[in-house]
Amino acid sequence: xxxxxSVEDLRTTYPxxxxxxxxxxxxxxxxxxxxxxxxxxxxxGEMLAIVGESGCGKTTTLQSILGMVPTAGGSVLINGTDxxxxxxxxxxxxxxxxxxxYQDPYESLDxxxxxxxxxxxxxxxxxxxxxxxxxxQLVRAAxxxxxxxxxxxxxxxxxxxxxxxxxxxxxxxxxxxLEPELLLADEPVSMLDVSVRAGVLSLLDRLxxxxxxxxxxxxxxxxxxxxxxxxxxVMYLGRIVEQGPARDVIHRPQHPxxxxxxxxxxxxxxxxxxxxxxLKGETPNPRNIPAGCRFHPRCPVAEDRxxxxxxxxxxxxxPVEGTDPEHLSACLLA
Amino acid sequence: xxxxxxxxxxxWFDLPGGRELHAVQGxxxxxxxxQRLGLVGESGSGKTTTALTIMGLLPSSAxxxxxxxxxxxxxxxxxxxxxxxxxxxxxAMVFQGAMNAFNPVRTVGWQIAEPMQAHGTASGAAxxxxxGELLELVGIPAAAAARFPHEFSGGMRQRAAIAMAxxCDPKVLLADEPTTALDVMVQAQILELxxxxxxxxxxxxxxxxxxxxxxxxxxxxxxxxxxxxxxxxGPIDELYHSPAHPYTRAxxxxxxxxxxxxxxGSIPGAPxxxxxxxIGCAYRPRCPVAFEPxxxQRxxxxxxxxxxxxxxHLVHGSRAQA
Amino acid sequence: MSAISQVDxxxxxxxxxxxxxxxxxxxxRTAMVGLAILVLFVLMAIFxxxxxxxxxxxxxxxxxxxxxxxxxxxxxxxxxxxxxxVITGGRISMIVGFAATLVAMTIGGxxxxxxxxxxxxxxxxxMRITDYFLVIPDLxxxxxxxxxxxxxLSHVVIVIGILLWTGTARVVRxxxxxxxxxxxxxxxQAIGAGHWRIIVRHVLPxxxxxxxxxxxxxxxxxxxDETALAFLGLSDPTATTWGTVMEHAFDRxxxxxxxxxxxxxxxxxxxxxxxxxxxFGQSIEDALNPRLKVAHLxxxxxxxxxxVGRGPDAL
Numbered sequence: 001x002x003x004x005x006s007v008e009d010l011r012t013t014y015p016x017x018x019x020x021x022x023x024x025x026x027x028x029x030x031x032x033x034x035x036x037x038x039x040x041x042x043x044x045g046e047m048l049a050i051v052g053e054s055g056c057g058k059t060t061t062l063q064s065i066l067g068m069v070p071t072a073g074g075s076v077l078i079n080g081t082d083x084x085x086x087x088x089x090x091x092x093x094x095x096x097x098x099x100x101x102y103q104d105p106y107e108s109l110d111x112x113x114x115x116x117x118x119x120x121x122x123x124x125x126x127x128x129x130x131x132x133x134x135x136x137q138l139v140r141a142a143x144x145x146x147x148x149x150x151x152x153x154x155x156x157x158x159x160x161x162x163x164x165x166x167x168x169x170x171x172x173x174x175x176x177x178l179e180p181e182l183l184l185a186d187e188p189v190s191m192l193d194v195s196v197r198a199g200v201l202s203l204l205d206r207l208x209x210x211x212x213x214x215x216x217x218x219x220x221x222x223x224x225x226x227x228x229x230x231x232x233x234v235m236y237l238g239r240i241v242e243q244g245p246a247r248d249v250i251h252r253p254q255h256p257x258x259x260x261x262x263x264x265x266x267x268x269x270x271x272x273x274x275x276x277x278x279l280k281g282e283t284p285n286p287r288n289i290p291a292g293c294r295f296h297p298r299c300p301v302a303e304d305r306x307x308x309x310x311x312x313x314x315x316x317x318x319p320v321e322g323t324d325p326e327h328l329s330a331c332l333l334a
Numbered sequence: 335x336x337x338x339x340x341x342x343x344x345x346w347f348d349l350p351g352g353r354e355l356h357a358v359q360g361x362x363x364x365x366x367x368x369q370r371l372g373l374v375g376e377s378g379s380g381k382t383t384t385a386l387t388i389m390g391l392l393p394s395s396a397x398x399x400x401x402x403x404x405x406x407x408x409x410x411x412x413x414x415x416x417x418x419x420x421x422x423x424x425x426a427m428v429f430q431g432a433m434n435a436f437n438p439v440r441t442v443g444w445q446i447a448e449p450m451q452a453h454g455t456a457s458g459a460a461x462x463x464x465x466g467e468l469l470e471l472v473g474i475p476a477a478a479a480a481r482f483p484h485e486f487s488g489g490m491r492q493r494a495a496i497a498m499a500x501x502c503d504p505k506v507l508l509a510d511e512p513t514t515a516l517d518v519m520v521q522a523q524i525l526e527l528x529x530x531x532x533x534x535x536x537x538x539x540x541x542x543x544x545x546x547x548x549x550x551x552x553x554x555x556x557x558x559x560x561x562x563x564x565x566x567x568g569p570i571d572e573l574y575h576s577p578a579h580p581y582t583r584a585x586x587x588x589x590x591x592x593x594x595x596x597x598x599g600s601i602p603g604a605p606x607x608x609x610x611x612x613i614g615c616a617y618r619p620r621c622p623v624a625f626e627p628x629x630x631q632r633x634x635x636x637x638x639x640x641x642x643x644x645x646x647h648l649v650h651g652s653r654a655q656a
Numbered sequence: 657m658s659a660i661s662q663v664d665x666x667x668x669x670x671x672x673x674x675x676x677x678x679x680x681x682x683x684x685r686t687a688m689v690g691l692a693i694l695v696l697f698v699l700m701a702i703f704x705x706x707x708x709x710x711x712x713x714x715x716x717x718x719x720x721x722x723x724x725x726x727x728x729x730x731x732x733x734x735x736x737x738x739x740x741x742v743i744t745g746g747r748i749s750m751i752v753g754f755a756a757t758l759v760a761m762t763i764g765g766x767x768x769x770x771x772x773x774x775x776x777x778x779x780x781x782x783m784r785i786t787d788y789f790l791v792i793p794d795l796x797x798x799x800x801x802x803x804x805x806x807x808x809l810s811h812v813v814i815v816i817g818i819l820l821w822t823g824t825a826r827v828v829r830x831x832x833x834x835x836x837x838x839x840x841x842x843x844x845q846a847i848g849a850g851h852w853r854i855i856v857r858h859v860l861p862x863x864x865x866x867x868x869x870x871x872x873x874x875x876x877x878x879x880x881d882e883t884a885l886a887f888l889g890l891s892d893p894t895a896t897t898w899g900t901v902m903e904h905a906f907d908r909x910x911x912x913x914x915x916x917x918x919x920x921x922x923x924x925x926x927x928x929x930x931x932x933x934x935x936f937g938q939s940i941e942d943a944l945n946p947r948l949k950v951a952h953l954x955x956x957x958x959x960x961x962x963x964v965g966r967g968p969d970a971l
Contacts, residue, residue, distance in 0.1 A: 053517040053518065053519060054517055066846055068842070068845065068846060091848075092848045092850075093848075095846065095847060095848035096848070099846070099847070100843070100846050102839050102842075102843060104839055107838060107839040107840065108839045108840055108843050109840055110840040110844075110857075110858055112861050112862075121844070121847065121849070121857075122847045122848075125844075125847055125848050125849045125850075125853065126848060163604050164377075171843075174847075178847075193376040193377055193544065194376060194544055194545070194546075194585065194588050194589060195376060195584065195585065195588050195600055195601035196600060196601075197588065197598075197600065198588055198590075198597075198598040198599055198600035199600035199602075201598070202598075202600070220517065220518060221518075221590075222518075222592060223547075223589075223590035223591060223592045224590055226590070226592055226593075227590045227597075227598050250592065250593070251593075260519070261518060261519070262592065264518060264519065264521075264522035265518065265547075265592050266521075266522075266525070266545070266547035266548050266550065266551040267547055267550060267551075267591060267592060267593075268546050268547045268550050268574060268586055268589045268591055269550060269574055269591070270550040270551075270570045270571045270574055271571065273550075273551060274522075274551070276522065278519065278522045278523055278526060279519050282487045282489055282490070282520070283487070283489075283517050283519065283520065342963065344961070344963065346961070390958075392957075392958035393958065394956040394957060394958060395958075396958040396959070397958060397959040397960070397961045398958060398959075398960065398961065399960065399961040399962060399963045400963070410960065411960070413957060413958075413959075413960050414957040414958070
């Protein structure tokens with residue numbers, strides 16, 4: 001059975017501008033290695049959370065999977081088809097199967113479109129539904145799936161009449177109407193009120209438990225990932241530095257970066273004040289990727305060999321008792 | 335006499351069509367030197383408006399009433415002229431998105447020195463020296479004063495914004511969502527910095543945020559706001575382990591805990607529209623334990639024990655019919 | 657609906673359609689005045705033959721006769737009633753103005769749209785072309801065209817159109833570029849929508865209102881340009897426009913004869929049309945761009961209120 005999504009050694013780069021003097025000196029064009037060798041997979045019914053700070057390449061990874069940015073290497077197989085090899089024309093019919101939910105519910109809906117029009121648009125684009133009535137039926141079904149009930153109460157409204165949580169559900173309904181198999185979510189709740197987040201996340205959870213969909217969710221919030229995802233992948237400077245089942249990554253972290261991140265997550269219990277490892281320095285820039293292990297400049301336990309050897313994602317050499325065999329990390333000391 | 339005392343604060347905003355939005359509905363707060371109080375609420379709760387009113391920075395469409403007293407002196411009756419002498423010298427603020435509010439054509443050092451010039455507290459070489467001091471205090475090398483904002487990273491700019499707030503040596507620091515747009519690691523750095531500054535300088539801190547976990551990290555006391563009023567206030571330790579108000583309870587339940595196993599909750603419905611007067615308890619439509627008195631009577635903020643107060647009929651027993 | 661808790665007044669209420677925007681604009685008094693002036697002149701232009709008291713091709717009074725009860729604005733050097741000249745002249749002036757604007761808008765809008773939407777080398781090429789047109793001196797072009805192909809109104813329309821499209825192109829390009837980057841456009845692309853669909857359903861509705869504002873302002877410039885060209889003798893001398901009326905008067909020594917009524921009325925008419933266009937056009941622009949509002953810079957401060965009937969609260 002083919003995996004729903006299988007990403008192998010994905011590389012995506014952005015060109016940097018060349019100044020006139022650069023051109024004169026004939027220096028080669030520098031590129032920013034936003035995604036520098038990422039491999040992951042998602043099956044139907046699974047939710048994978050990608051966690052990392054800004055500049056780690058998580059959004060670019062999602063954009064590459066969606067086919068919105070050209071890739072520089074590797075492959076992205078959706079239901080067995082490598083979408084990196086396709087032209088935008090060939091890609092178009094495949095877009096039915098992959099849909100994206102964006103971070104900002106206030107920006108991702110066209111303010112001039114009623115809810116009905118927003119949810120109907122994908123149907124019109126892909127010419128699904130022979131008649132207006134048929135499309136209306138599909139729209140209603142998608143709204144119900146997104147828990148916007150009764151649909152009639154929302155169909156004729158404009159986005160500015162809805163709350164942030166409702167808008168995000170409209171965006172979800174518009175994604176569901178094509179019955180995609182893969183749903184990509186870029187920080188779907190970070191701009192929503194706290195009291196509303198769990199509702200939207202539970203919705204996503206229920207959708208994928210239905211078995212017909214797989215979800216890749218980007219989040220900067222490890223607590224959210226811990227509660228809702230099956231598997232977690234931690235990214236740093238364009239690479240996955242740790243990945244595995246969510247519980248395992250949270251309770252038995254292997255990579256120093258993951259350990260540091262976990263240690264500084266603020267906990268709501270004031271008695272659990274974190275005395276965490278606050279890493280020094282700023283979030284690194286993908287323009288300057290260090291040699292050797294890319295984390296070594298900030299790593300609290302870096303050794304000499306970390307400066308020259310670039311670790312690969314592999315099971316740990318000295319696993320903690322009870323570690324899941326699927327739990328991998330890219331650290332020479334693990 | 336408290337360092338900062340807010341009593342029965344009300345703020346209204348004019349709406350088109352002659353209507354009004356009653357954004358803050360009778361807020362009481364006090365701050366003592368060195369105290370760290372978190373003001374928690376979701377969008378529309380009135381927390382940012384409350385903070386801005388403490389600074390006297392409301393727009394011309396606003397009107398306000400109540401008492402805002404710094405060391406016993408009520409600033410409200412003087413209006414803008416009452417607030418200005420105390421602004422920055424007694425009470426300073428790090429605004430929401432402050433790290434993006436720098437003037438791109440002036441050096442960071444010049445901008446940090448600006449409040450000193452405006453209030454006449456220091457100028458020339460003395461100001462420059464103080465700028466250097468402030469930068470070191472927030473963890474930036476003093477030489478960076480000659481740089482421009484675009485040369486700083488987001489985290490560094492937020493530190494610079496904090497340095498700017500401390501320029502005139504205030505006693506009270508208001509911080510509105512100081513870490514919201516930052517990465518978790520930088521967020522941890524900034525929160526650690528704020529705690530450190532409070533300890534070292536004896537600052538009182540009012541931390542306005544939607545994130546209960548951030549408050550739990552940084553503050554000892556917390557006030558929870560809903561629909562323009564404070565619904566519960568007290569030491570965060572007590573609120574976490576035995577929340578009194580149903581909204582407080584729901585808010586904690588909606589905040590996922592990294593190692594906890596409990597399901598994360600959400601609150602159905604939405605806050606009331608504050609452009610019309612609220613009848614009874616504002617939280618009642620969403621409250622799972624609302625009962626009869628909640629419909630008509632607005633609960634008062636009454637003492638529970640120690641410094642704890644809560645505004646809930648259930649907690650205090652329904653008021654006897656007069 | 658969340659409360660207004662931000663000091664920043666630049667937070668704008670999202671418009672749900674053109675009607676809401678129009679209603680907002682019509683609430684402004686300056687907009688109404690501007691629109692009224694324009695409507696008045698348009699009606700005057702449409703009903704010109706009915707409104708003119710005298711025939712503009714026949715003399716009905718003496719040379720440079722001053723204003724009287726029979727001839728409200730006096731007469732020109734040929735004995736033709738001035739009021740009729742202004743009314744009839746308005747018709748051609750307005751038609752030329754509108755026609756030239758149509759040309760400018762079509763070319764400019766199209767180029768701006770292509771440039772802004774596709775970016776890359778399309779943008780570079782189109783913008784270079786725009787730059788070349790920008791530096792063409794108007795008068796020289798008009799002189800050349802009338803010398804080579806003879807002076808006529810259609811040439812005037814074409815020349816003005818060619819000169820004015822660049823402004824529209826730039827405005828449209830800027831707006832299209834900004835809309836292009838909005839998340840909902842990217843989402844439409846991710847769904848698989850083609851360029852045509854995105855342009856028509858998502859980009860144009862955002863550009864439309866701005867284009868209308870730009871068009872109204874361009875009409876003002878077009879009318880002025882026509883008047884100027886006619887005044888300089890580069891337009892069709894047989895046509896009756898405000899410009900040619902003034903040009904004839906100047907040519908035939910109205911100034912030394914002291915016949916101000918032969919020159920001033922046409923000039924005032926042009927000025928009024930331009931003012932009307934600006935009042936109306938600017939109001940549309942202001943309504944569309946919330947950042948132009950300066951309410952937050954108001955010197956008025958927030959107001960103090962006293963609470964009535966409130967006892968001390970328990971702390």
